[in-house]
Each structure stands twice: as C-alpha cells, then as structure tokens.
Amino acid sequence: MTKFKLEYIWLDGYEPVPNLRGKTKIEEFARFPELEELPLWGFDGSSTRQAEGSNSDCVLKPVALFPDPARTNGVLVMCEVLLPDGTPHPSNSRADIPDDPDTWFGFEQEYFFYVDGLPLGFPPAGFPAPQGEYYTGVGHKNVGSLAREIVEAHLDLCLEAGINHEGINAEVAKGQWEFQIFGRGSKRAADEMWIARYLLLRLCERYGVDVNWHCKPLGVEVDWNGSGMHTNFSTKYMREVGGEEDFLALMGAFEEHMAEHIAVYGPDNHLRLTGLHETQSIDTFSWGVADRGASIRVPHSFVNNDYKGYLEDRRPNSQGDPYRIAGRIIESIEAVPLPGTSLAELASGNGSPHREKRPLLVSEPVVG
Numbered sequence: 573m574t575k576f577k578l579e580y581i582w583l584d585g586y587e588p589v590p591n592l593r594g595k596t597k598i599e600e601f602a603r604f605p606e607l608e609e610l611p612l613w614g615f616d617g618s619s620t621r622q623a624e625g626s627n628s629d630c631v632l633k634p635v636a637l638f639p640d641p642a643r644t645n646g647v648l649v650m651c652e653v654l655l656p657d658g659t660p661h662p663s664n665s666r667a668d669i670p671d672d673p674d675t676w677f678g679f680e681q682e683y684f685f686y687v688d689g690l691p692l693g694f695p696p697a698g699f700p701a702p703q704g705e706y707y708t709g710v711g712h713k714n715v716g717s718l719a720r721e722i723v724e725a726h727l728d729l730c731l732e733a734g735i736n737h738e739g740i741n742a743e744v745a746k747g748q749w750e751f752q753i754f755g756r757g758s759k760r761a762a763d764e765m766w767i768a769r770y771l772l773l774r775l776c777e778r779y780g781v782d783v784n785w786h787c788k789p790l791g792v793e794v795d796w797n798g799s800g801m802h803t804n805f806s807t808k809y810m811r812e813v814g815g816e817e818d819f820l821a822l823m824g825a826f827e828e829h830m831a832e833h834i835a836v837y838g839p840d841n842h843l844r845l846t847g848l849h850e851t852q853s854i855d856t857f858s859w860g861v862a863d864r865g866a867s868i869r870v871p872h873s874f875v876n877n878d879y880k881g882y883l884e885d886r887r888p889n890s891q892g893d894p895y896r897i898a899g900r901i902i903e904s905i906e907a908v909p910l911p912g913t914s915l916a917e918l919a920s921g922n923g924s925p926h927r928e929k930r931p932l933l934v935s936e937p938v939v940g
C-alpha cells in the first residue's frame with residue numbers, strides 16, 4: 573500500500589469571484605486511486621463564506637482527479653461543495669450546468685503576473701514602454717527574466733497532470749500572459765481550467781509573485797489591454813454538419829440571450845468590453861468573420877468550410893467561472909432546434925418552442 577497525498581480542491585463562497593481552496597488528506601491505496609474510491613470529505617464553511625459558525629460543516633464531493641506532478645504520490649482532487657443533506661451548496665456552480673461530451677470548449681486564459689501591487693516588469697513609478705512589442709514577444713526588455721520561467725514550469729505541470737493545455741503566449745500588456753485549455757464537455761473543460769488556475773497560483777508562491785485575474789487591473793484611463801477568457805466552442809453538429817442557416821439561428825439565440833451570457837461572463841466586464849482593445853462594447857451583440865472587435869469571432873476556416881467548425885465568444889473575461897460560461901453557452905445552443913426540425917417534432921418537445929420567435933438574421937457580418 574502507498575500513502576497518497578490527496579489535495580481536495582474547491583471553490584469557496586466569495587462573490588462575485590470564488591477563490592480556490594485546498595487541503596490535504598492522506599489515504600492508502602494499492603495504486604493510483606480511481607475517482608470512485610475517494611471518500612467524501614468536509615470543511616469548515618464558516619471560514620470560506622459557505623456556512624454560519626453555528627452550523628458550519630460543508631461536504632466535499634470529488635468529481636475529477638489528476639496526478640499532482642509537484643508532489644510525490646500526489647493527487648489533485650477537484651470537488652463540488654454539497655450541503656450536509658447531499659444537495660449542491662448554493663455556491664456550487666458545477667452541479668446544475670448542462671453538459672455534453674460532444675460539445676468542446678477551448679478557453680484562452682489571460683492574466684497578469686503581479687509583484688507588490690504592480691504588473692511584473694513595471695517600474696515602481698510611471699509606466700514601461702507602451703504596448704506594441706510585448707505580445708508574443710521575446711527578449712529581456714519585453715518579458716523580463718522571470719515570467720517565462722514560471723510560464724514554462726506551469727505548462728509542464730499541466731501536461732504532467734494530464735490537462736489538455738494547448739499553448740501559451742506573452743500578451744499585449746507588459747506582465748500579461750495567456751494559456752489555453754481544451755476540453756470535451758462543459759464540466760471536463762472547466763474542471764481542467766480550474767485545476768490549471770490552481771497550479772499557476774501554487775507555483776507562483778515560491779517566486780513571490782501573484783496572479784492578478786482581474787479583467788482590467790490597470791483601470792480604464794490608461795492604454796493597457798485588459799484580460800479575457802475567450803471561449804471557443806463547437807458542438808458535434810457544428811463540426812460535422814453546420815451550414816449558414818444553423819449558424820444564423822445560433823447567433824439569433826446568442827443575441828436573444830445576451831444579458832444572460834454577460835451575467836456569467838465575469839465581473840467588471842463593462843470596464844473591459846468598451847469597444848476598444850479588441851473588444852465589442854458590453855451592450856452590443858455582433859459577430860464578424862475574423863473580427864476581433866465583435867462579440868463572436870467567426871474564423872475564416874468556419875466560413876470557408878461551409879459554416880462548419882468552432883466559434884469564438886470573445887466576451888468572457890479572465891475572472892469568469894468556466895462552469896457558468898460553458899453551461900450558459902450550451903443552454904443557448906440548446907434553445908436552437910436543428911435546421912429541418914419539423915413542426916410535429918417541435919410540438920412533441922424535441923425542438924425549441926421558440927423557433928418561430930427567433931429572428932433569423934441578427935447582424936450584418938463585418939469582414940476584415
């Protein structure tokens with residue numbers, strides 16, 4: 573038997589952005605454990621804004637596990653928080669989202685490294701050279717001496733943990749970086765994103781560096797980019813059948829549900845979605861081919877391939893909860909019946925009852 577270090581990780585009850593929490597439990601197993609073998613556990617919810625002191629027990633239910641490359645016999649255990657009666661805690665944003673393993677998500681997580689309240693590489697007063705050469709940049713004047721070391725170590729940790737890390741790049745602002753996570757299904761993709769965030773935060777401890785996830789940490793007065801979490805998505809139907817009619821119907825649903833999307837796309841997004849810095853403004857919905865100023869960017873490959881492939885929702889921000897974001901995207905997609913759905917099928921409940929109400933063409937595509 574081997575003693576494994578199980579790191580139970582969960583989201584706390586802070587609003588509007590939950591913090592990651594974790595604590596270690598030692599358990600013996602003959603080999604690397606299966607999810608089903610991991611016990612429920614508990615914690616003091618009165619210390620995480622998840623319970624009153626007089627009745628403080630919350631339950632941790634393991635929902636995904638990953639080898640922990642930074643610890644001997646370590647396991648990273650993503651958990652949902654339950655109430656003592658076994659129902660989802662109000663802070664549990666994972667339990668009730670729609671899921672579908674054939675709907676794929678690619679999250680592009682942007683963030684700033686911070687030291688002493690400033691982006692890594694900023695002088696103590698004033699600003700470094702203006703934006704321009706930092707994005708995908710190389711060289712000490714662009715990325716300094718520390719950031720790339722952390723970013724590379726994080727990439728290795730994610731890959732060794734079995735996370736579908738898809739790439740990294742230095743971003744537009746000094747001290748700003750991005751990594752991409754791909755997953756099949758809303759829960760799997762979002763579990764991997766939360767664990768990747770956890771690994772970055774934990775790794776940064778030893779460098780004396782913080783991660784600032786805020787979408788506009790430098791404010792709106794200055795000409796520095798904010799941080800997003802562009803969310804790329806595709807259903808099996810979009811990848812294999814697609815077509816312009818289905819695409820326009822999808823965009824109709826996204827426009828109709830704009831407010832519900834924005835509500836879960838991260839706090840303070842009005843500071844970031846201004847229409848500047850490669851964003852659309854927060855109260856406008858638009859889509860455009862290769863348009864980084866649209867709410868939804870349609871890749872050239874999508875149009876060239878008969879409207880098949882994936883789309884990029886550029887509105888979610890860096891502090892957004894990937895469970896809520898992916899869940900909302902599936903919800904809007906599911907409001908759209910597939911082209912060719914008959915009236916009889918609609919009447920039987922197999923299609924959207926809202927089909928007749930949906931305007932087909934919602935905005936003119938902007939090419940460029």
Ligand code: ADP
Pocket residue numbers: 676677678679680738752753754802804805806811881882884
């Ligand atoms: P950009 O910076 O040009 O917007 P990135 O390369 O940073 O693009 O991100 C593209 C994302 O799209 C990646 O996270 C990738 O996993 C994701 N992606 C690619 N194909 C699909 C697909 N079929 N469905 C969902 N996501 C996809």
Ligand code: MN
Pocket residue numbers: 680750
């Ligand atoms: Mn990107």
Ligand code: MN
Pocket residue numbers: 680682743750
């Ligand atoms: Mn980016």
Ligand code: MN
Pocket residue numbers: 680802884
């Ligand atoms: Mn993008």
